[in-house]
Amino acid sequence: xxxxxxxxxxxxxxxxxxxxxxxxxxxxxxxxxxxxxxxxxxxxxxxxxxxxxxxxxxxxxxxxxxxxxxxxxxxxxxxxxxxxxxxxxxxxxxxxxxxxxxxxxxxxxxxxxxxxxxxxxxxxxxxxxxxxxxxxxxxxxxxxxxxxxxxxxxxxxxxxxxxxxxxxxxxxxxxxxxxxxxxxxxxxxxxxxxxxxxxxxxxxxxxxxxxxxxxxxxxxxxxxxxxxxxxxxxxxxxxxxxxxxxxxxxxxxxxxxxxxxxxxxxxxxxxxxxxxxxxxxxxxxxxxxxxxxxxxxxxxxxxxxxxxxxxxxxxxxxxxxxxxxxxxxxxxxxxxxxxxxxxxxxxxxxxxxxxxxxxxxxxxxxxxxxxxxxxxxxxxxxxxxxxxxxxxxxx
Amino acid sequence: xxxxxxxxxxxxxxxxxxxxxxxxxxxxxxxxxxxxxxxxxxxxxxxxxxxxxxxxxxxxxxxxxxxxxxxxxxxxxxxxxxxxxxxxxxxxxxxxxxxxxxxxxxxxxxxxxxxxxxxxxxxxxxxxxxxxxxxxxxxxxxxxxxxxxxxxxxxxxxxxxxxxxxxxxxxxxxxxxxxxxxxxxxxxxxxxxxxxxxxxxxxxxxxxxxxxxxxxxxxxxxxxxxxxxxxxxxxxxxxxxxxxxxxxxxxxxxxxxxxxxxxxx
Numbered sequence: 001x002x003x004x005x006x007x008x009x010x011x012x013x014x015x016x017x018x019x020x021x022x023x024x025x026x027x028x029x030x031x032x033x034x035x036x037x038x039x040x041x042x043x044x045x046x047x048x049x050x051x052x053x054x055x056x057x058x059x060x061x062x063x064x065x066x067x068x069x070x071x072x073x074x075x076x077x078x079x080x081x082x083x084x085x086x087x088x089x090x091x092x093x094x095x096x097x098x099x100x101x102x103x104x105x106x107x108x109x110x111x112x113x114x115x116x117x118x119x120x121x122x123x124x125x126x127x128x129x130x131x132x133x134x135x136x137x138x139x140x141x142x143x144x145x146x147x148x149x150x151x152x153x154x155x156x157x158x159x160x161x162x163x164x165x166x167x168x169x170x171x172x173x174x175x176x177x178x179x180x181x182x183x184x185x186x187x188x189x190x191x192x193x194x195x196x197x198x199x200x201x202x203x204x205x206x207x208x209x210x211x212x213x214x215x216x217x218x219x220x221x222x223x224x225x226x227x228x229x230x231x232x233x234x235x236x237x238x239x240x241x242x243x244x245x246x247x248x249x250x251x252x253x254x255x256x257x258x259x260x261x262x263x264x265x266x267x268x269x270x271x272x273x274x275x276x277x278x279x280x281x282x283x284x285x286x287x288x289x290x291x292x293x294x295x296x297x298x299x300x301x302x303x304x305x306x307x308x309x310x311x312x313x314x315x316x317x318x319x320x321x322x323x324x325x326x327x328x329x330x331x332x333x334x335x336x337x338x339x340x341x342x343x344x345x346x347x348x349x350x351x352x353x354x355x356x357x358x359x360x361x362x363x364x365x366x367x368x369x370x371x372x373x374x375x376x377x378x379x380x381x382x383x384x385x386x387x388x389x390x391x392x393x394x395x
Numbered sequence: 396x397x398x399x400x401x402x403x404x405x406x407x408x409x410x411x412x413x414x415x416x417x418x419x420x421x422x423x424x425x426x427x428x429x430x431x432x433x434x435x436x437x438x439x440x441x442x443x444x445x446x447x448x449x450x451x452x453x454x455x456x457x458x459x460x461x462x463x464x465x466x467x468x469x470x471x472x473x474x475x476x477x478x479x480x481x482x483x484x485x486x487x488x489x490x491x492x493x494x495x496x497x498x499x500x501x502x503x504x505x506x507x508x509x510x511x512x513x514x515x516x517x518x519x520x521x522x523x524x525x526x527x528x529x530x531x532x533x534x535x536x537x538x539x540x541x542x543x544x545x546x547x548x549x550x551x552x553x554x555x556x557x558x559x560x561x562x563x564x565x566x567x568x569x570x571x572x573x574x575x576x577x578x579x580x581x582x583x584x585x586x587x588x589x590x591x592x593x594x595x596x597x598x599x600x601x602x603x604x605x606x607x608x609x610x611x612x613x614x615x616x617x618x619x620x621x622x623x624x625x626x627x628x629x630x631x632x633x634x635x636x637x638x639x640x641x642x643x644x645x646x647x648x649x650x651x652x653x654x655x656x657x658x659x660x
Contacts, residue, residue, distance in 0.1 A: 096604065096652070105513065112490075112572070116498035125571050132575035137484060138514055138535035152651050154604070156543040159514035160533040171532060171547055178400040178550040180604070194497045199509030251530030255474075255522035258447075258510040270528060382510055383519025385531060 001278050003245040004173055005235045006391065008085035010076060011337035013226040013324045014048030018079030023341050027367050029350035031323045033210040033222050038192045039110075045206040048224025048325025049192060050075070058144075064134035065144040067108030069191040073141060074148065076189065076227025085231050086149055086185055093182040100155035101172040102142045103164025103188035105329035107157070108135035110193040141189050153181050159329065161381030162292070163251075164188055165228065166332025166389050170249040172232050187229035188333035196223055196328060203259060205296050211326070213293035213319035214300050214363055215354040221294045224325020228333030230340075239394045244340045247374065247390040248281065250274025254384025261299055261380060265306030268292075268378065271386040272310055275376060279390045283311045286390070287370075288348045290335045290377040293319020294326050300358070303378065308360050318364040322353025332379035332387060339375035339391045346371050399657075400549035401601035403592050404636065405471075405558070408464030408585035410457060411435055411627065412620065416464055421637035423617070424630070430616060435581040442524040450507050451520060452486040453566045453581060458517035459524055461585035462562050469587050469595070473525040476560040476587070477551060480518045481534040481544025483625040484576065486511060487568030494572075517564070540565070541584075541628045542648035545656075548588055549602050558589045563626040582624040584633065597636055598660045605655035609647040621647075632656055 010018055014032030015025040025032065036047040056071040077083050089098055115130040134140055142155045154175065158167045165188020172184035200206045200221060207220035232246060239245075252270035256262040276282060289311065292303055300319075307317060320338050327334050342348060348368040357363035374392035407417040413431045414420040422428035437456040439448045440463055451459075458480060466473040484490075489511045496504045510516065515533040522528070532551070536543035541563045548561035564583030568576050589596070610631040612618040621630045628647040635644050639660040648654040 109490075109494075112494055113497050116494040119498075119571060123571075126575060130575060132572065133537060137537050137576075139483070139537040139540075143537065146649075154543070154546055154652075155536065155539075155649060156547070157535045158533065159535050160518065160531070161513045161515055167532060170530075171550075174550040174554045175546070177554045179398070180400065180546065180550070194502065195493055195504075195509070195512060198497060198502050198504050199493075199506075199512065202504050202509055203506045251532075253518070253522040253528050253531050255526050255528050257523070258450075258516070258519050259506070267528065381515070382513050383515040384522055385515055385518065385533070 001248060003235055003247050004176065005233045006244045006246055006340060007231045007233050008082050009230040009337050009340050010080040010082040011226065011228040011334045012050060012076040012079055013327060013334055014050055014224055015323060017075060019341065023345065025323055026338060026349040027347060029352050029367055031210055031352040033325055041194060041197050043197060043201050044208040046210045046222040047192060048222060050225050062144065062147055064131050065140060067111045067135035069108040069141060069189055070144045072191050072225060072227045073144060073189045076229060082229055089183045089231060095150060096152040097182045098151055099153045099172060099175055099181040099184040100142045100146050100151055101158060101168040101184055101186045102145060103158045103168050103329045103332060104138065104141045104190050105159060105161050105164060106190060106193050106195055107138045107140050109195055111135035113194045160385040161383060162328050162331055163379045163381040163385045163387040164329040164332060166379035166387035167251060169246055169389055170251055170387065173246065173249060176234060183231060183233040185229065186232055188330035189227040190327055190329040191225040207295065210353050211295035211322055212353045213295040213321050213351055214357045216356050216358055218295045218297060218300060220296055222325040224327040226324060226327035226330040226334045228330055228337050230336060241394060243394055244343055245392050247392045248275045248279025250278060250388045252386045256384050259382055261302040263302055265302040267384055267386040268303050268306035268380055269309060271388040272306065272376065275388040275390050286315055286374050286376045287372045288342055288375045289315055289317035290339055290375060291317050291319040292378040292380045293321055295321060304358055304361060313360055313362055316348050316362045316364050318349055318351035320349055322351055335377045336389055336391060339377045342372045342375055343391060343393050348372060399601045399603040400553040401599060402549050402552040402588035402590060403596040403599045405587040405589045405593055405596055406465045406469035408461035410460050411582035412580045424634040424637045437581060440524060443520065447520060447523055450511065452489045452511050454482060454486045454564060455517045455520045457564045457566055457581050457583045458562050459521055461564060461583040462521060462560060465560060465585040465587045474527045476527060476558050477529040478518065478521065478531045479544050479548040479559060479561045480531060481540045481563045483535060483537050483540045483565050485514050487566060487572060491569050491572055538625045539649045540625045542646055542654045545602060552588050552590050556590050558587065561586045561588060563629065565624050565626045579623050582627045584626055584629050598658055601657045603655050604652050605645060607645045607653060609653050610645050
């Protein structure tokens with residue numbers, strides 16, 4: 001594929017607001033996870049909660065979108081000058097030539113969960129202030145961002161569980177290639193809610209401590225929340241030497257099981273192969289693999305087999321979910337931003353939380369400072385949905 | 396500006412109120428049959444293993460039903476295609492049950508309900524039923540979900556130069572969510588799109604954005620259906636295809652923009 005320019009990017013997670021605390025935590029191998037004290041949740045698990053999310057207020061004209069997920073979206077948009085970059089793109093290309101492609105798994109469903117506690121005793125009706133379209137509906141995130149900027153182009157939410165905000169890069173790249181738009185605001189936002197906390201608990205997929213991806217003693221995920229955004233455009237000529245590029249994407253489906261990965265990592269391998277092929281690269285061109293690495297026994301085992309099969313044991317890799325938690329529909333976006341930082345600043349982030357990694361991989365336990373030219377980032381999800389991205393610098 | 400994204404339509408699958416398949420819908424759209432708006436009938440397809448058949452919720456039955464109709468009509472193996480699943484919401488009954496449990500004293504939700512709650516549940520079951528391992532894009536754009544799915548599918552066909560199966564579908568919520576999202580029944584449409592003309596193609600479509608108002612249907616009852624269920628926003632296009640009427644059809648899309656679909660029979 002023709003590379004696309006990632007001209008601006010930002011991420012907000014439990015590690016802090018914007019790129020600076022994310023970079024600092026990646027360099028230090030620091031985790032932002034803590035024992036879960038979210039809302040009224042009573043579970044033995046850890047979470048990655050973004051501080052200050054509920055302090056954010058939406059503009060009065062957008063009050064219908066008010067929910068934790070859209071507050072987190074706004075908190076993320078105003079970091080690192082990202083919103084200004086979007087406005088610059090709007091004036092350069094036209095508001096109708098910039099598309100919105102955002103990923104989320106649960107959107108603002110927390111509002112519905114809370115509204116169900118306030119149903120009318122006689123009729124069972126939800127409270128009058130409940131707004132389904134602005135909060136709960138999966139599209140609410142993209143609709144909010146569209147209205148927040150006054151964008152006039154195509155807009156969509158990709159909601160394929162934990163691959164959502166990796167797959168938005170693929171959808172945006174196709175839409176740019178088709179000529180319908182010149183630039184795209186991509187990314188993902190997912191926020192803590194009871195559905196995911198109790199849901200993953202019901203599947204016995206949450207750890208009772210901070211998650212330990214790829215550790216031999218790993219025993220489940222820690223759910224996080226996050227907002228990650230990137231502005232993707234056709235490449236300018238000449239390219240700035242410090243440009244960050246989207247070089248390739250690969251997508252596949254496991255066609256195996258709703259909540260377990262294919263045990264041999266078949267779909268993971270297919271997605272990574274497709275991303276390399278689309279980028280015109282081979283396995284040895286990749287300097288670092290940001291693993292999906294959720295820290296469940298079966299996910300990491302399947303991904304490990306796929307990575308070993310394709311890369312052997314020579315390519316440095318780590319999962320950064322020990323630092324951020326698993327931000328679900330935001331994970332692909334958060335980890336694409338980590339990939340961009342690794343290339344920009346020349347480091348391979350340590351996999352926080354892991355002390356005794358599985359054999360057979362060059363699993364990075366202490367941050368390495370070195371030139372990083374190309375990163376492959378994996379995002380796999382429930383329902384057997386897989387996406388791998390390759391980010392890099394100009395050749 | 397390059398050419399607008401375009402594709403040939405190889406086959407169609409459709410299930411809706413009083414419409415069991417695409418031929419039945421086409422006859423209604425052409426005025427050859429009277430529309431009896433009976434409740435949509437949904438069945439779990441035999442291609443699913445027994446455990447998944449038991450677990451399949453309404454949107455899963457709907458999506459698999461329309462997809463398999465389309466591939467059967469074309470006489471092709473369903474495992475061979477990239478897919479685009481577009482829906483304005485997940486399964487309403489499943490969502491209601493989870494919210495009810497989470498608001499109760501015992502918040503332990505069932506694992507099956509949880510995995511059925513993901514927006515890509517239908518795509519996951521499709522893979523299990525058909526063995527399709529190609530890419531699957533799973534989208535939501537509220538009332539614009541058909542238009543968003545069509546744009547993604549056309550862009551895929553144009554850029555990847557490979558066929559793509561678009562599945563757009565919506566099902567109703569039970570109360571109390573129904574009052575907040577009053578979708579009356581289930582409706583879904585699947586279009587098997589190909590980059591090149593095939594012997595039995597039923598026309599070619601190309602899409603672009605427009606400020607023109609959306610086309611309506613001459614039959615007021617059918618137009619009410621078009622407005623009530625997001626996937627039924629496709630009906631003006633389907634009417635043109637049923638009658639092989641070439642021309643420009645304007646479909647509802649987002650609040651600020653519509654989709655102009657140029658249909659060449």
